[in-house]
Amino acid sequence: MKRKFILMLLIIVAGLIIFDKGYLYNNDFGKNNMVQVSGNKGTVENEYKNIEENKEVLEDNSDDKYEILNINDVKIPILMYHSISDMDSNNSLLVPISQFEDQIKWLKENEFTPMLLDDVLEAYTTGYVPKKPVAITFDDGYSDNYTEAYRILKENNMKATFFIITDNTDNDGFYMNSSMLNEMKKSGMGIENHTSRHVEFTSLSREDKLNIIKEGRDKLKEKVGVDSNYVCYPVGKYDEETIEVEKELGIKAAVTTEYGISSLNDGLYSLKRVRIFPMSIESFKEIFKEFL
Incomplete structure (x- = not known):
């Protein structure tokens, strides 16, 4: 139950970040490119700092076998x-x-x-x-x-x-x-x-x-x-x-x-x-x- 809660929260946060800022992450054919489609300049990697900032709170509810990393x-x-x-x-x-x-x-x-x-x-x-x-x-x-x-x-x-x-x-x-x-x-x-x-x-x-x-x-x-x-x-x-x-x-x-x-x-x-x-x-x- 804890894992499902954490995963749901992560997905919601990630979705809000990506769609609010207007970025798509493009990893085609072994390349790690950040592609802006609208909105302000930046990268998805930088936007994921918001998840990292909540890491301590999430880990309080985390299974001991799991961890939360930058993607x-x-x-x-x-x-x-x-x-x-x-x-x-x-x-x-x-x-x-x-x-x-x-x-x-x-x-x-x-x-x-x-x-x-x-x-x-x-x-x-x-x-x-x-x-x-x-x-x-x-x-x-x-x-x-x-x-x-x-x-x-x-x-x-x-x-x-x-x-x-x-x-x-x-x-x-x-x-x-x-x-x-x-x-x-x-x-x-x-x-x-x-x-x-x-x-x-x-x-x-x-x-x-x-x-x-x-x-x-x-x-x-x-x-x-x-x-x-x-x-x-x-x-x-x-x-x-x-x-x-x-x-x-x-x-x-x-x-x-x-x-x-x-x-x-x-x-x-x-x-x-x-x-x-x-x-x-x-x-x-x-x-x-x-x-x-």
């Missing part, structure tokens, strides 16, 4: 997994089951707060963010995401986002089916759009870009009942036209394969992620050293 200071590790499997030790996209289990247990034991994409966007909008944030994501929709990853996540009371290539759903046993995705959604996992056909955006026409995003979103609505507002770029490839199409379709944000801890400076349509490959638990811990 440009928010950083969130978005982890990128593909397959959780012991089948091929030479394939860097396959994280061994025991390693994944150790990683998730370590995150839980060290009180990291798992975030879905809505939570990430909320943090970048309000500055209200877990002190130990982590967003766990999976690309492609392999069946072991259900049989192994989902099982381990549930056992540790953690959540993750699964980006689905929708043309592969209900196709064969190599990928998850609708029943699996529906169960995962009902248990609190995020189910989002990896497009319908997994084709590099940079090789497509504007019309085809629009179509594969829309087809993926429509299929997720039909099969899983989700309104997907986020995109994972196939092979991490995108361009400015891709972002224009996403905005046209109402997509709120997108993730890349570019390595790094995500921040608003990346741009909401070009969020960085940390690729997870077979590694020791000590190497995994290093990813989070600035949050410990």
Whole structure:
């Protein structure tokens, strides 16, 4: 209840600031630009000082696991997994089951707060963010995401986002089916759009870009009942036209394969992620050293 109150208050304050002063924050294609549309000169960053001035009051009511930052200071590790499997030790996209289990247990034991994409966007909008944030994501929709990853996540009371290539759903046993995705959604996992056909955006026409995003979103609505507002770029490839199409379709944000801890400076349509490959638990811990 406290968190909902704080978030509502932050959103109201931020909305009043932005719309009263007449500024829009433009973070397209990894650029951090301040664009004035009307009113007095200044920047949204400066206007957010008003939120900072109320920080002490808000923190009196805050959950101990959360803090309130300037939106440009928010950083969130978005982890990128593909397959959780012991089948091929030479394939860097396959994280061994025991390693994944150790990683998730370590995150839980060290009180990291798992975030879905809505939570990430909320943090970048309000500055209200877990002190130990982590967003766990999976690309492609392999069946072991259900049989192994989902099982381990549930056992540790953690959540993750699964980006689905929708043309592969209900196709064969190599990928998850609708029943699996529906169960995962009902248990609190995020189910989002990896497009319908997994084709590099940079090789497509504007019309085809629009179509594969829309087809993926429509299929997720039909099969899983989700309104997907986020995109994972196939092979991490995108361009400015891709972002224009996403905005046209109402997509709120997108993730890349570019390595790094995500921040608003990346741009909401070009969020960085940390690729997870077979590694020791000590190497995994290093990813989070600035949050410990």
